[in-house]
Amino acid sequence: MKKRIVTTALALCLLLPFVLSTAGCASDTALVLRVYNWEDYISEPTENEDGTVEDDYVDLIAEFEKAYYAETGTRVRVEYSTFGTNENMYNELQINPGSYDLVCPSDYMIMKMISEDMVEKFSDDFLTNSNYAKYASPYIQNLFEANYATVNGEEHSWADYSVPYMxxxxxxxxxxxxxxxxxxxxxxxxxxxxxxxxxxxxxxxxxxxxxxxxxxxxxxxxxxxxxxxxxxxxxxxxxxxxxxxxxxxxxxxxxxxxxxxxxxxxxxxxxxxxxxxxxxxxxxxxxxxxxxxxxxxxxxxxxxxxxxxxxxxxxxxxxxxxxxxxxxxxxxxxxxxWFDGWVMPKGANTELAEAFINFLSDPTNAVANMNYIGYTSSIAGDAVFEEMVDWYSEGEAGDTDEEGNPLVPYDLNYFFNGTSDGAHADGDFIIYVSAESAKRQISAQYPTEEVLVRSAIMxxxxxxxxxxxxxxxxxxxxxxIPVWAYVVIAVIAAGIAVIALSYVYKGKRRDSKPKKGYHAVK
Amino acid sequence: MVKFHFSRKQLCIPYALFLILFVIIPMLLILFYAFTETVDGMIRFSFANFVNFFTSTAKLSTLLMSFTVAIISTAICLLIAYPLAYILARSKFKRKNVLLMLFILPMWINFVLRITALRELLDLIGLLGTQNYLNTIIGMVYDFLPFMILPLYTTLEKLDNSYLEAAADLGGNKFTVFTKVTFPLSMPGVISGITMVFMPSMTNYVVSDTLSNFNITILGKLIDQYFTTYDNWHMGSMISIILLVIIFITMLVTGGFKDGKQEARGANLW
Amino acid sequence: MVKKILSVALCAAVLVFIYAPILLLVVYSFTDSNVIGRWEGFSFALYGQLFRNAEIMQILFNTVWLALAAAALSTVLGTAGAIGIFYSRRRVAKPLQAASQIPVINAEIVTAISLALLFSMIALYRTYFSLIVGHMVLCTPFVVLSVLPKLKQMDSNTYEAALDLGATPAQALFKVVVPQIFSGILSGFMLSITLSLDDYIVTAFTKPPMFDTISTYVYNAVRNGTNSSTPALRALSALIFVVMIVILLAVNLRARKPAAKERAK
Missing domain, CATH: 3.40.190.10 (Periplasmic binding protein-like II)
Incomplete structure (x- = not known):
């Protein structure tokens, strides 16, 4: 009886890691969307230092789950995990293929993944009718159209396989x-x-x-x-x-x-x-x-x-x-x-993945994301522009800043033209800021056209x-290799040589005594 | 009777399986990866990694610098730890065990936390970001000093006084007694300490990354890089093999270190 | 006299070197400042933040359960292994002991990548399974190494005597052998816990993507610079330092007395 206990205990030792690792993975019947994204790259609830939840930040993942249920009557659960570098993400996909529905690599990695035939195409319906098609900045969309990757010997536009996020x-x-x-x-x-x-x-x-x-x-x-x-x-x-x-x-x-x-x-x-x-x-x-x-x-x-x-x-x-x-x-x-864009690895649930991107491409949600992450969304539209006016505008044309200098126009038409639902006319997307402010956040948020013409894609x-x-x-x-390192190495080499030589020189005389001592200690 | 013995022997079967599965096979996998390369998704036998290592300036200089950093760290550890262990072991203080405890106690505290604390201190005194090698060496000494103190203390403490007295009686002055008797007799401790400090100083990249702001690459870091960023597991495995060879040579030179690490880490505390 | 002063000076200098960083962190854990070196008045604010930080509490919990699980499993496996090795023929025992040395001597990074290679091959890379096994690989050989010497010290006749007196082999094992080697098992267990708590490299290569222990979390915080924006981590470190030091001193001061007596005999 006891013997059996011993055997069982030992068997458990080998198996318990399995048991422990599978426990807690409760299954449920809802659809699952597995998203693999950069760290801190989506608006999510954040705790303040005092433990309360920061109410400025929208829980976009939960909102998506709710919105999807309201729209389709089907429950979806988003399994969200994050990576630190493109290479880590790529390795992970290599090791566990088919483990994600949506990932968000950067430009050169998107190109690599497309050319290695690792990702699914977006549906025509998505590319023509989604929030993305409607609200993404034409500048960004054109750029994705104009860049190609070779898949199985054929040139394909990035736009078929990837949707820019930030x-x-x-x-x-x-x-x-x-x-x-x-x-x-x-x-x-x-x-x-x-x-x-x-x-x-x-x-x-x-x-x-x-x-x-x-x-x-x-x-x-x-x-x-x-x-x-x-x-x-x-x-x-x-x-x-x-x-x-x-x-x-x-x-x-x-x-x-x-x-x-x-x-x-x-x-x-x-x-x-x-x-x-x-x-x-x-x-x-x-x-x-x-x-x-x-x-x-x-x-x-x-x-x-x-x-x-x-x-x-x-x-x-x-x-x-x-x-x-x-x-x-x-x-x-x-x-x-640079871009970080969504791609759907082979075998992904493309329908769910597209629904998720469609949700994120709603300008209101893009604002929530920009508010949280601080990066610039590829989505334009009225809501985004109005948020930018709210963040950066210091007045109207002809106004002056605190020191009496006239405000300078910051032209965002290249980005927002053609994405308004009617609140703004094309050509009106200009924000007036002080000359000092023009060197700060807004210049990082939306580069000027002069900067973009000399910006290369990796x-x-x-x-x-x-x-x-x-x-x-x-x-x-x-x-x-610093100079002192050579000195150290030279000194060590010399030291070894001296010790070796002295042993050879002194020969057998010294040989026996220390060894005896050795044994005595043991 | 025979049956009973059989049952006790059987107890090592799970452990043997465990060793084969999770120690032996993984090591063989490293060997396999080191001498293969992936071409167009196919794995094939190749010496390319081996050749690459010994023709690459970057890898050879990393090896050289790892060596240098490890040697200096080990030497400093020895220079600090030997007199210290000597003082502690020879002192007449009644509870010298407690005193020893104070010196080796950090060994059981999470090293990432200790290195982070050291980073803060180096930052405060303005060394961080300016003295990368110095910081790394300080970090290695800080992290591994206890591993040098303990084996030295153990051997010096066990050292039979009668040898020293005999040497003195035979007319040896203090210096000769030390060089001809004490030091040779403490060699097992010295060797055990050196092996325990040298190896990790060549590979523990958490220390070098944290204290040099990612400025210094040591061998362990290089292996990590090949697995996490360069995405070439074959090369990473080859560097591991070279490291293993270095470990093996160290063991041959020093005559092995048996249970040194275990002795140092555990037996004296728990 | 000069010698004595020099000795004390050396000891003091080394102690300062060892404890200065720890002390610095402990002192600055009592002020609500993002930067060490800027004293903003005494306060327990960081400790408050620490205990309200659900993420850090989760990580603390992860670290502890992982250490306990890995140590418990390693102890059972290692103790059985040691008993098995002890009673096996040399031909079996020798290679097993040699293999036990591999993870002990090996550089941690090599152990880590060897496991990464294995687990990626059997599609278990970065799972809880690989994590626990990784820690067991680190710990189990040390358990074997702490139990074996106790077996050698044991009076081998007692086991036979128990059998002669009618005990089953299992009873003899649990009632006679295990009590005699218990101190070795215990020290193997404690050693396993400290090894598991201390580990960074193997954890980093075997942990599931969203799982963190104190080691990986703090190292990432340094990499990402968030350690300066999360001063609560200072309180965490300070707390761990103090708790560990107190535990270790307590265990040791108590354990020393009988040990010293034993030696005196």
């Missing part, structure tokens, strides 16, 4: 109080290389983003020549030369030949010595805390950072909370225009190229 540019967030010339210095990407900014800046610990930065500096001269040639300072998105100019910038920014790799590596190695460090995602908090003064950032993070760093008045206590006004700048050479690299770029990045992270 978008933006890359630039520097900086503290203008750091120096008098900082705005000028950082109007070039190379500003970060300046000794004046030693140990005050961080860049991303991510191959693609840092590579982009390195290439921009390595090819600064070529980019500036191109800019002059096309007179890109005054170019708009409707300019006939825009496509040609943009394609050339995109080509440069996605170069991966050996020479480029070498130049980029040198540039980044030089930069590394000047940095405070690399960051995975701590740039925002480090800026807010004042630990660093310049951060190479995605525009969405920049908005978040600027918002949180600002001084404000505590509504409850009426106390002034000190802070800093930070600026955002997109250097003159070029920028990156292309997906094939495996071989990827390996070469990774190798370059490894060298950036692993080099240089």
């Amino acid at each position: 978008w933006g540019t890359m630039g520097y967030v900086y503290n203008p109080a750091l120096s008098d010339t900082i705005e000028d210095d950082l109007s070039s990407w190379a500003g970060l290389w300046s000794e004046a900014y030693a140990s005050v800046a961080t860049i991303k610990d991510s191959v693609r983003d840092s590579y982009f930065l390195g290439v921009a500096v390595a090819y600064r001269d070529e980019l500036m020549r191109l800019k002059e040639e096309y007179n890109a300072d005054e170019m708009t998105l409707s300019d006939e030369k825009y496509a040609e100019y943009n394609a050339k910038v995109t080509e440069i920014m996605n170069r991966t030949d050996e020479d480029t790799l070498e130049r980029t590596k040198d540039a980044l190695l030089e930069l590394k010595e000047n940095l405070y460090g690399f960051e995975v995602d701590s740039g925002k908090q480090d800026m807010i805390a004042g630990r660093i003064s310049i951060n190479f950032a995605w525009s969405g993070d920049a908005v978040y950072t600027m918002d949180d760093a600002e001084p404000y008045t505590d509504e409850e206590t009426g106390k002034e909370v000190p802070g800093i006004y930070l600026n955002y700048i997109v250097p003159e050479e070029c920028s990156n225009i 292309q997906h690299f094939d495996d071989e190229t990827n390996a070469a770029v990774n190798e370059m990045w490894e060298e950036v992270k692993g080099l240089p």
